[in-house]
Amino acid sequence: MNAKIKQAMATYKRSPFSFIMRLMLILSITFTVGMLAFILIYILAKGIPYLSPGLFSFNYTSENVSMMPSIITTLMMVGLSLIISLPFGIFTAVYLVEYAVKGSKVVEIIRLTTETLSGIPSIVYGLFGNIFFVTALGWKYSFLAGVMTISIMILPLIMRTTEEALIAVPDDWRQASFGLGAGNLRTVFKVVLPSAVPGILSGVILAIGRTVGETAALIYTLGTMAKIPNSLFSSGRTLALHMWVLSGEGLHINQAYATAVVLIVMVVGINALSGLVANKLQKR
Amino acid sequence: MNNQTKEKLARNIFFAFALSSILAVVLISVFIFAGGMPALKEIGVAEFVFGTKWKPTAATPYYGVASMIVGSLLITVGAVIIGVPVGIFSAVFLSSFCPGRLHRVINPAVNLLAGIPSVIYGFFGIIIIVPFVRNVFGGNGNSILAASILLGIMILPTIVSVSQSAIRAVPAAYYEGAVALGATKEQAVFKVVLPAAKSGVLAGVILGIGRSIGETMAVQMVAGNQPRITFDMTKGIRTMTTNIVLEMAEAADLHRSALIATGALLFLFILIINSMFFVLKRRMNSER
Structure with missing residues (x-):
């Protein structure tokens, strides 16, 4: 060990540049990981003592500021937007990988629009949701308006991961399926999609993460009513929104x-x- | 229904679903740009973009978003100054200097940094960064600087992960050749490998810039949000994104349209940044 250090010292004496760079590397990674640790530990340490039963009561009042309704709303939001977005994302990927002629114009355009969608900031989605779903379609601040906005937002996530998963399925499997007399459709549903499930799942998990943390896209679509929406057309607030309202007040x-x-x-x-x-x- | 028509039908159904992303982009563009049109017509494009006064509720209202464009750019520049060096060094560490065991701990940590919601960052900004800026640099803390520091942290994971994969894609022979010629490990990595990964690293930086310009909630919570032009980093400022969040609730008619136009302008910025990202990504792929 000692010899190793000595050798390193000799190297750094020969090249101070190397020493400075090594120092910067260590400082930077420490900052990056340290920041995460700091944020997590600080908030956990400050917050855990205040986790009272009142915060999990089913009814929100301005005294107990219960987060239970928003937790339930978040779960509903995650569930419904996945139900809407999954078929679109998966079928688009199926079309791109299994049916479309590689490099054709349509494929190019679909890819370009998907990448555009994934770069649009949340607030622009929120603005669009407000103009289109809330105002133009007259849904007002509602669960449905929130769900539709989120569904569009997570579409590129699901599409891209599914596409990668489908590409990773070996071509032999498809050919084997065709060789056994299965058509394209059967091959997709019995061979390709089942073996792509873990990949699709990773996209779903990413989408859940994005939905749970989302605020900007929901403020002017879902609204911020502190209760569980009792119909598709009533307002609510997800946990992240609840957090925003609380820290703002x-x-x-x-x-x-x-x-x-x-x-x-x-x-x-x-x-x-x-x-x-x-x-x-x-x-695998 | 025989098999052939079934196959054909399936193909068409898949195709119809595949058009959804095109439909979404068209709808979003049309509604946002159409929604901003009335304001642009009434206020005038030049007056809107270059006007320095934003007083939508005054007796003679002003709708100029120049201060917010400046705000978005200033905060982003600050975030880049803080986040880019740290991010690139972190990426270099992870890709070239990190023992495998440590990598299995640090890499998920960086991913987790990307998964933390904006509101949590914003809340952290309110309780830690704002007081820090207030105590160290003066002012009331809600400032360009606070937002820059916060965004600098928020764009780290983006820069780290994109740069990391760009650096990993550089052939090992580059590194080995440099070391064989007598370079130290640091010299080999920083003078040979990193320059070879230039396009990819730049793509990561641009993606980070896009995230920073588009970030709304965290900025709104720490930036002070005053619509004014200032270059004093300890003073508050408003960005294009926060302008929408702050005023959309009560806005009507021309005011509402002006807010949507702000969104359209933001959208335009993002489209430009994204196309730069695609160009770089393409160049990176063709370099390989």
Whole structure:
């Protein structure tokens, strides 16, 4: 060990540039990881003591500022927007990989628009949702307007991961299926899609993460009503929105910390899940 | 229904679904640009873009978003100054200097940084960064600087992951050749490998810039949001994104249309940044 250090010292004496660079590398990665650790630990330490039963009561009042309705709304939002977005995302990917002529104009345009969609900021989605769903279609601030906005927003995520998963399915399998007399359609549903499930799943998890953390796209589509929406056309608020309202008011700072804890736990859980799926994918 | 018509039908159905992304982009563009049109017509494009006064509720209202364009750019430049060096160095560390075991811990941590919601960042900004700026640099803390620091952290994962894969894509022979010629590890990586990954790293930076210009909630929570032109980093400012979030609730008629026009302008900025990203990505792929 000592010899190693001595050798390193000799190298750095010969090249101070190397020493400075090594220092910058270590400082930078420490900053990056340290920031994450700091954010997580600080909020957890401040928030966990305030996780009271009142925060999980089913009825929101301005005293208990319960986050339960928003947790339920978040789950509903995740579920319904996936139901809408999944068929579009998966079928688009199926068309691109299994049917379309590679490099054709339509494929190019679809790819370009998908990439455009994935670059559009949340607030522009929110603005569009407000103009189109809330105002033009007259849905007002509603669960449905929020769901539709989110569905469009997560579409490119699901599409891209599904496409990658489909491309990764070996061509031999398709040919084997054709050789056994199966048509294109049968091959897609019985051979290609089932083996692409883990890849699609990783896209779904990414989409869930994005939905759970979303605020800017929802403020002017879903609204911020602090109750569970009782119909498609009533307003609500997701947990992230609830968090935003709480920290903006500044009246319930401790409860805001506690709410942040729950939000972080959700996001970390989703992230761990996606890591797990990614590992499974790599192992195959 | 025989098999052939079934196959044909399926193909058409898949095709119809595949058009959804085109439809979405067309709808979004049409409604946002059409929604901003009335304001642009009434105010005038030049007056809207270069006007420095934003007073939508005054007796003689002014609708100029120049201050917000400046705000978005200033905060983004600040975020780039903070986030880009740290991000690139982190990416170099992860791709060339990190032992495999450590990589399995740090890489997921960087991914998690990308997964943390904007509101959490914003909240963290309110409780830590704003007081920090207030105590160290003066002013009330809600400032360009606070937003820049926060965004600098937020764009880290984007820059790290894109740069990392660009650096990994450089053939090992580059590194080996440099070391064989007597370069130290640092010299080989920084003078040979990193320059070879230039386009990819730049693509990561541009993606980060796009995220930074488009970020809304975290900025709104720490930037002070005053619509004014200032270059004092400890003063508050408003961005294009936050202008929409702040005023959309009460806006009607011309005011509402002016806000949508702000969104259209933001959309335009993002489209330009994204096309730069695609060009670089394409160049990176063709270099290989």
